[in-house]
Amino acid sequence: GYSEARGVVATASYEARKFGVHSAMPSLTARNKCPQLIFVPPRFEMYHEVSAQIKEIFLEYTDLVEPLSLDEAFLDVTINHKNNPSAGLIAKEIQQRIFEKTRLRASAGVSVNKFLAKIASDWKKPNGFFVIPPEEAERFAENLKIEQFYGVGKVTAQKMHENHIFTGYDLKQRSG
Known part of the structure; x- marks a missing residue:
């Protein structure tokens, strides 16, 4: 967002995040945490154009594309073009194609389901690549801290902690 008194941060660069700046944070709070912060106006038209270019790349590999947001999607490449x-090789190719076409870096995660693929994608950001092989998926999920689960925020994590659920293994044990 803009640096106006009533504005909020739409998104934060990795550099700003190191100072504790995050999306939905009031602009004044962000400025206090990071005085050298530079606010730039959003360019939604350009974001949509680049998102469409990236989707075209995805469709070169599979028709099974499930958008998650403007800059994220799930792809099922089990059967692919x-x-x-x-x-894993497809994910690396897609990363390269995105960079060649847009000059943007992309992270990619590969696993047996969307939940683990999303976690894998976030594992080595920015410009990361991480694979959770099928034979390691269950152990990987069991060893995750509950805060690392996609969709678990601070409030949910706190409630889970109150119920003695700290890891994927704990959750599995409680789920029966």
Whole structure:
């Protein structure tokens, strides 16, 4: 957002996040946390154009594209247009194609389901690549702190902690 007194941060760069700046934070709070912060106006038309370019790249590989936001999507490449049996190699190719076409870096995560693929994508940001192989998926999920689960925020994590659920393993035990 803009640096006006009533504005909020729409998103924060990785550099700003190191100072504790995050989306939905009041602009004045963000400025106090990071005095050298530079506010830039949003360019929604450009974001939509770039998002469409990236979606075109996805569709070169599979028709099974499920957008999550302007800059994220789930792809099922089990059966794909390139006849490539390796989801990891496809993810690396897509990262390269996105960079070639847009000059933007993209993170990619590969796993057996959307939940773990999203966690894998976030694991090595920015410009990361992480694979959770099928044979390691259950152990990986069990070892995750509950705060690392996609969709679990501070309030939910606190409630889970109150119920002695701290890891994926704890959650699995409670789920029966």
